[in-house]
Amino acid sequence: MILERPLHVAVLMGGWASEREVSLTSGAGVAEALESRGHQVTRIDMGRDVALRLHAARPDVVFNALHGVPGEDGSVQGMLDLMGLPYTHSGLATSVIAIDKQLTKQALVPHGIPMPGGRIVTREELFKGDPLPRPYVLKPVNEGSSVGVAIITDDSDVGSPIDPQARGPWQEFAQLLAEPFIKGRELTAAVLDGPDGPRALGVTELVVADGFYDYENKYTAGRTEHIFPARLPPEIAALCQHYAVKAHQVLGCRGTSRTDLRWDEEAGAEGLFVLETNTQPGMTPLSLVPEQAAGCGISYADLVEMLVAEALRVHGQRQAQGGRHGPADPA
Incomplete structure (x- = not known):
């Protein structure tokens, strides 16, 4: 056991992002690993009442197993900062960027x-003409797990310029990042x-x-x-x-x-x-x-405990510096 004592860990998972199912699987694995090491675990499938549920649970630390918005974009991180709760992974400013x-x-x-060059384009621009020479990549600006990524080539069945009725991320996202294909x-x-x-x-x-x-x-x-x-x-x-x-x-x-x-x-x-x-x-x-x-010889349970230990270390460091309610990112 890497942690010195058993802890009460709230595992945030699920939510309403496009990566909900992946997050539920991640969260279940994390919760089982923590329980196997003797920790108390409260599983929280995140809803709009998440702050109330965390306040009622009063965990020692939060394991953030959320993916996508709002668990990965700084929203949840800001909430946890205001609540004074230690949490795993990156803080508010880092997450926003x-x-x-x-x-x-x-x-x-x-x-x-x-990094590849490129620029932000609107769907209306795409329908008028290619923003870059083909092949190029279109991806949402604020999504993870390669959600909504499309590679546009001369052989793509989307028209030239792109047909608004063709299947692709332009049907879901008003803006996309266009990058040269590497x-x-x-x-x-x-x-x-x-x-x-x-x-x-x-x-x-x-x-x-x-x-x-x-x-x-x-x-x-x-x-x-x-x-x-x-x-x-x-x-x-x-x-x-x-x-x-x-x-x-x-x-x-x-x-x-x-x-x-x-x-x-x-x-x-x-x-x-x-x-x-x-x-x-x-x-x-x-x-x-x-x-x-x-x-590298690090078991899944050890990895989970290492992330929890790092969350507690950073939180303790911030408290010692008097920054309990400030941005969670270390300098």
């Missing part, structure tokens, strides 16, 4: 982290905080049976092969981990994060790009952070 793909670019690129290999690197600061756990390559690493391929067993450690040149593996740790630090992430990358091996190191950093990585049986942790 990292959930927004355009804000993430503005934060990371000046620090030497390469060909090559799909990679991801998890970062875990510890007593000596953040460290990368390694790099996984994701090989999809059909299509790309979208929401369905992420969470359907057998659709994606996870190769860990990724079979990469040592210098590329090291660069992936460097970018992941740097993004974690620049954004002010805490506990854990996962940075997704694409690598065009024909271009060498110049072909490596960061796509995004996830502040609330999944904790499901198919999730990448627990998988990489296991590859």
